[in-house]
Amino acid sequence: MEASEAKSKKTGASRLCCLCNQRRPVLKRPKTLQQICKECFYEVFEEEIHQVIVKNHLFKSGERVAIGASGGKDSTVLAYVLSELNRRHSYGLDLFLLSIDEGITGYRDDSLETVKRNELQYGLPLQILSYKDLYGWTMDDIVKMIGLKNNCTFCGVFRRQALDRGAALLKVDKLVTGHNADDIAETVLLNILRGDIARLSRCTSITTGEDGPIPRCKPFKYTYEKEIVMYAYFKKLDYFSTECIYSPNAYRGFAREFIKDLERLRPRAILDIIKSGEDFRIATTTKMPEQGTCERCGYISSQKWCKACVLLDGLNRGLPKMGIGRARGGVNGDHTKETKKLAKSIESKKCGSLDF
Numbered sequence: 001m002e003a004s005e006a007k008s009k010k011t012g013a014s015r016l017c018c019l020c021n022q023r024r025p026v027l028k029r030p031k032t033l034q035q036i037c038k039e040c041f042y043e044v045f046e047e048e049i050h051q052v053i054v055k056n057h058l059f060k061s062g063e064r065v066a067i068g069a070s071g072g073k074d075s076t077v078l079a080y081v082l083s084e085l086n087r088r089h090s091y092g093l094d095l096f097l098l099s100i101d102e103g104i105t106g107y108r109d110d111s112l113e114t115v116k117r118n119e120l121q122y123g124l125p126l127q128i129l130s131y132k133d134l135y136g137w138t139m140d141d142i143v144k145m146i147g148l149k150n151n152c153t154f155c156g157v158f159r160r161q162a163l164d165r166g167a168a169l170l171k172v173d174k175l176v177t178g179h180n181a182d183d184i185a186e187t188v189l190l191n192i193l194r195g196d197i198a199r200l201s202r203c204t205s206i207t208t209g210e211d212g213p214i215p216r217c218k219p220f221k222y223t224y225e226k227e228i229v230m231y232a233y234f235k236k237l238d239y240f241s242t243e244c245i246y247s248p249n250a251y252r253g254f255a256r257e258f259i260k261d262l263e264r265l266r267p268r269a270i271l272d273i274i275k276s277g278e279d280f281r282i283a284t285t286t287k288m289p290e291q292g293t294c295e296r297c298g299y300i301s302s303q304k305w306c307k308a309c310v311l312l313d314g315l316n317r318g319l320p321k322m323g324i325g326r327a328r329g330g331v332n333g334d335h336t337k338e339t340k341k342l343a344k345s346i347e348s349k350k351c352g353s354l355d356f
């Protein structure tokens, strides 16, 4: 063997992309550990998402679809890829960007600037709704009142409803979010750790809320976070990468780290956790919440008042902890068993939990 040949074999310098066998590989694909070139990476990344959309019948031609756009990597890549696929495969969708301004100075104001640029870059109309306009409170105001602990509960509950209201305003048929495979695996794990069977059964569904105001889909259900970051990086997409300044959710953070450790040992671990979540069956004896409407605002709720109204009532009465079960008294019948149960159920729904 020639010395140069032996050297390139040792360093792997002569290797070609294991998909096209023509170009030099520039990355190791996190999901499969294959050494591939940039062009093949774009192709497999986009094609896998297309297959997920087609196999799960996520959209119908002619539908209006809002993309929940936070300006972060996931939703920015989602907006970009969905516009590309819509054109390439003639899905026939009318796409919109929908952003919720939680009122977090130094975080959401900056990320919304990114979404405004995406509006022009991708030619997608943008609708912004703010917590201030919808609820009379910004997250800055709420954190001033309640501190950092539990603020994610308010933010998550309000965002979910705000996205529904934005979707209604845009008259869309569906709302898509950038929740990725890592997010879903993490939520499966958290729901197991909390014993939250109702959520465990819902959190792996690719489409949820079909019986609610608007169905929500997660086209990135099987897409790895690392691949989304790589895609955004190689495509030089314009996104905002700072973490929320009010997000001290340590429990979720541990679950995230644990999954990252598993992924390092075995990349398939993320898909396997999702699969386990999908295969869980609920015993018929497990009591599931019944869906009705909030007596106060008419939004979907399994209680007399929806979660947002309970939290808002606490804030407006100067008793913010009431809604998260930290103070005595409350709505839905003061001091009753029902209030305690409601407060407990709200308390368990922390930041980013996938109630979709």
Ligand SMILES: Nc1ncnc2c1ncn2[C@@H]1O[C@H](COP(=O)(O)OP(=O)(O)OP(=O)(O)O)[C@@H](O)[C@H]1O
Pocket (backbone or CB within 6 Å): 067, 068, 069, 070, 071, 072, 073, 074, 075, 076, 098, 099, 100, 101, 102, 159, 176, 177, 178, 179, 183, 352
């Ligand atoms: N303020 C918001 N406005 C509109 N959509 C949002 C907003 N916050 C979150 N979303 C939607 O929910 C998804 C998951 O949000 P999460 O807070 O977990 O952020 P993330 O995983 O960092 O995603 P991203 O990178 O898109 O910010 C986002 O991808 C986006 O589709």
